[in-house]
Amino acid sequence: MSTTSPAGRAAVAELAEHANQRERLAWYADMARWAPSKHNSQPWCFEIRDGRLELASDPQRALRVTDPVGREMVISLGAAVHVATVAMRSRGYEPTLRLLPDGRVRLAEGAPREVRDDDRLLCREISRRRTDRGPLDASGLSRSLPFLLQSAASAYGVTLRLVTAEGDRRSLAALVERADRLLVQQHGVDDELRPWLRDARDARSDGVPASHTRGAAASYRAEFVQRDFSTGTSAPGQDRPGRDAAMVGVLCTAGDTSADWLAAGQALSSVLLRASTSGAHASYLNQPLELPALRAELQRDLLLPGPPQVVLRLGVGGPVAPPPRRPVQDVLRYG
Numbered sequence: 315m316s317t318t319s320p321a322g323r324a325a326v327a328e329l330a331e332h333a334n335q336r337e338r339l340a341w342y343a344d345m346a347r348w349a350p351s352k353h354n355s356q357p358w359c360f361e362i363r364d365g366r367l368e369l370a371s372d373p374q375r376a377l378r379v380t381d382p383v384g385r386e387m388v389i390s391l392g393a394a395v396h397v398a399t400v401a402m403r404s405r406g407y408e409p410t411l412r413l414l415p416d417g418r419v420r421l422a423e424g425a426p427r428e429v430r431d432d433d434r435l436l437c438r439e440i441s442r443r444r445t446d447r448g449p450l451d452a453s454g455l456s457r458s459l460p461f462l463l464q465s466a467a468s469a470y471g472v473t474l475r476l477v478t479a480e481g482d483r484r485s486l487a488a489l490v491e492r493a494d495r496l497l498v499q500q501h502g503v504d505d506e507l508r509p510w511l512r513d514a515r516d517a518r519s520d521g522v523p524a525s526h527t528r529g530a531a532a533s534y535r536a537e538f539v540q541r542d543f544s545t546g547t548s549a550p551g552q553d554r555p556g557r558d559a560a561m562v563g564v565l566c567t568a569g570d571t572s573a574d575w576l577a578a579g580q581a582l583s584s585v586l587l588r589a590s591t592s593g594a595h596a597s598y599l600n601q602p603l604e605l606p607a608l609r610a611e612l613q614r615d616l617l618l619p620g621p622p623q624v625v626l627r628l629g630v631g632g633p634v635a636p637p638p639r640r641p642v643q644d645v646l647r648y649g
């Protein structure tokens with residue numbers, strides 16, 4: 315028989331609930347680490363305080379040469395925020411989000427909600443989603459997928475403009491190639507990328523495995539030039555045979571503020587997880603977005619409804635091992 319008073323039992327129950335909530339919040343942070351980020355820089359830090367999870371950019375991981383205003387850093391943060399909300403829904407809580415004036419995002423468990431099959435499905439994709447720079451084939455994907463992806467983006471006020479006309483694809487390809495050359499020639503770009511390249515025996519928990527590339531030669535023969543992540547000693551593991559007929563889309567926002575970038579990151583993660591439920595991988599054609607004149611040209615040429623934030627290829631690819639992530643204890647602290 316328990317000797318604890320009713321008040322004591324209530325306190326214990328509250329403590330247990332609190333402990334469970336802390337565990338859940340830690341798990342949401344754990345899952346958020348699997349969001350995509352530029353150069354796998356994982357430019358975020360998380361904190362649990364007052365029963366909430368706060369997510370913030372980590373300026374020490376900024377890529378100031380190609381992302382001087384932190385636009386892509388905030389997009390990466392937005393993707394992490396989205397992944398945390400997907401994890402939260404799968405545990406039966408409606409996420410409530412608050413953007414704080416200093417750019418932190420405060421995520422709290424809102425009302426309990428029924429866990430739907432779709433919540434579980436999306437949560438399962440967090441660890442299965444892959445960036446794949448090799449040939450991607452969209453021809454076998456369901457005909458409804460483009461609409462599902464567009465509505466995934468529009469839930470965040472972001473437009474996913476699909477690039478379908480031959481002429482538009484050619485214009486985009488030419489612009490990406492031009493941007494890729496200009497970036498390679500631009501002072502500091504190579505020096506910024508090199509510290510994030512990881513050869514096979516490099517066990518660091520961030521950066522891009524140097525095999526996760528198509529290689530410059532194969533990439534320049536393909537429809538779209540991909541950013542090259544090779545080192546002098548690596549083999550381009552994503553240079554494989556296969557049909558290369560990707561769906562191509564551009565995520566566009568209404569404005570170009572940090573709130574727009576955060577929404578773009580949430581939309582990006584939502585599109586990627588939804589695509590992953592159909593077995594599709596993704597890769598990025600973001601080179602023109604890192605050169606203001608070419609970014610404006612892209613918006614003009616493709617008659618985009620607003621500033622382009624991310625350019626994506628989507629389709630079924632090959633096997634890709636998960637790139638590394640920093641351990642949760644390195645990114646999460648308790649306030």
Ligand SMILES: Cc1cc2nc3c(=O)[nH]c(=O)nc-3n(C[C@H](O)[C@H](O)[C@H](O)COP(=O)(O)O)c2cc1C
Pocket residue numbers: 348349350351352353354386387389390393443444445446447521522540541597598599600601637
């Ligand atoms: C904002 C942003 C920009 C990115 N830009 C590029 C890019 O230009 N080229 C590229 O190949 N991958 C790009 N990526 C993909 C990252 O390299 C990738 O997410 C990271 O290496 C981790 O791999 P994963 O997505 O398979 O987990 C970008 C990702 C984000 C979120």
